[in-house]
Amino acid sequence: MPYRHLLGSVRMRIMREEDFVSLLRELKDLNGESEFSEFKENNSNMDLIGNTISALSNAAALHEKEYGYLIFGVSDEGKIVGTKFNPSKRHKGQDIKLWLSTQLNPEIHFEIHSLQVQDRNVVIFIINPATGYPVKFKGKPSIRVGATTKPLGAHPGKEKALWQKLHSRRFEEDIAMQGLDVEDILRKLDCVAFCRSIRMETEPMRRDLLFQKMQEGRLLKKSRGRFAITNLGAILWAKNLKEFDGLKRKAPRLIVYKGKDRMETLREIAGQKGYALGLEPLMEHILLRLPANEEIGRVLRRERSLYPEEAIRELIVNALIHQDFMTTGTSMTISIFSDRIEVRNPGEPLVATQRFVDAHPRSRNERLAGEMRQLGFCEERGSGIDKVVQLCEVYQLPAPLFSADTDSTTAVLYAPKTFKSMDKSDRIRAAYLHACLKSVNGEFMTNQSLRERFKITRSNYPQVSRIIRHAMDAGLIRFKDPESTAGRNAKYIPYWAR
Known part of the structure; x- marks a missing residue:
């Protein structure tokens, strides 16, 4: 297996010389450069590097590899010759990695390691495979054909095969972070909360059973004594999603506005925890900031929210589980106005908005949806939106509004009229x-x-x-x-x- 590094960790582990030599040996066993690896000596043209990253990411997905590799300081034959390429230099006033990241779409994770091997400078780019859509550099996708980089559109056979691979991949099963030991997992995931969710004793905690259950639930994967956290594991149980590069924009965001428009923001709260941990605190924040009616009982006065809590919860969970995780640069957002609540999630719906009540539900994220149902956060399949509509009738609210555009879906609950x-x-x-x-x-x-x-x-x-x-x-x-x-x-x- 290729070198397994600490993907997305707060402190990147330095790649050791022996790790690199082992990786290089494995790549050389594939007869040098391949469709998911490329060796270079000193070429530092940023556009060339960007196109190569696009090609290697797409090729890694096509060939179902964990990574693509771009290595500087190695000849075409796989001999370590050293390089003058310096990834710490700036390009157009920006850090090289940052500049490359802004030109790649969809956003993918890659790491750059610099190290000394046999007293020579070597630089290695470790590139995640494409997920969801082919990776483009400056709007154009590339692919590897043998040991060369070519435009993806010029090779329709490879393009078709790549799309088939991408459609068969599940976001939940992709890796969020790997190269981890037991203590890393305990630091990154709230294992105590997970144990409680499956009614497993936490004192003393049986780590062997815990990790077995997590692997059975596809929250973790294990290889050669090291663990990897899947996207499903992180999105549900992460103590801090910001520690996972590919997921740090996937925590829900709450924005409270003054009045009926977006002219003045009163409060903005960005979530950090995984959904299984953060949903209840999010609901508490929302309910505290909603207007309420005062009800007079026989003895006490009490406040009743203008909106049914169950309807709000259902719409939020629905947005979380149906979002398109491949849509980058945005997150699920709850916006509170004086006359309405808007819940917006990235991605077009898979069902026409006019058919939300009756159509058999389809989800991009079936495993996430199943886990959220098992945790008791949402209704059984198909009973959510009709419940929202029914609650609006019971509360004498205007009917909810569901709309969609090319990259998002929005549900609106209106205050009483x-x-x-x-x-x-x-x-x-x-x-x-x-x-x-x-x-x-x-x-x-x-x-x-x-x-x-x-x-x-x-x-x-x-x-x-x-x-x-x-x-x-x-x-x-x-x-x-x-x-x-x-x-x-x-x-x-x-x-x-x-």
Whole structure:
């Protein structure tokens, strides 16, 4: 196996001479340069290096290798000759690694090690394989063809094979950090909390059983006596996600605004812990910052949140488990305004937003979703969004709004509004989601059921009839019986229902 380094650690372990020699020997056994390794002597052209990193990352994914390797100071034949390349120099006013990272998309992790081998300077780039999408440098992906770097688009066979490999990879199974010993794992992950989640005794803690359970749950992998933390293990149980380079932007962020727009920020809180550890503190922060109504009981006054806590929790968990982890530079965000809460996650939804209530759920992150359900953070498959809609009806809130663009999905919960203050789109949306809710429960929407949803008296049924007509004109609902005519006793179903 290739050299296994401490990927993403706060303090990078120095690569030792014997580690490098062992790695070089293994690469030489592959007849020198390969499609996932390249040897150079002194070429320090940054664009060339960037294209090579793109090619090696994509090739490592194509060949299912743990890393790609770019080594300076070694001849094409694998002989150590030394190099004048100095990675500590700056390029265009920036640190070389930082500059290269800004030009690579999607963001990938790579490390640069400088060391003395046989009294000669050697520099090695250790590059993670592509995940999700081919890695591009300055917008263009490259690939290795034999021992040369070529544009990916010029080799359609390799491009097709690479996409097939990338689609078969699961984010949760990729490595977040490796080369770790037992003490490293105990420092990086909250193993006590994990033990409690599976009802395992913590005093005394049986480390052998703990690590066995973590490996069975695919939170850890082990090779040659060293451990690797998977993305699933880190995203759930990390004490600090910022210690994992590929995940430090994946903690949820809470922003509280003054008023109805983003002109003035009152508070911003960035999460740090894994989701299994950080969800409850996040909910506490949110509930503390929500407006509340005062209820007067028989003895005591108490405050009741304007929003149902269960609906907020469901939307947050839904956003966490359905996010596209391959979308870089952004994180799941909860924004609190005076009149609404917005929950936004990276990535387009895999299901059309109009079908959130009824469609069989599809997730990019099935293992994460399963773990969150087992931990009790969310509902069983398919029962989450319909519960949010139902809670909005019970709390007499406007219907939630679900929207999507090319790189994100947003859910909005609105503060209470009177029927009179709802606009036409609010009323149509409420009618459609009410019909969806009725349909998934094996029922039908009627004028009466929609009146009850809006708390409108029977004498004002013509108001509801207008809403139903507008929803039908929008193509969102239709008669249950095609031969029906409009009336108080007519039955309605969503456009997609049979």
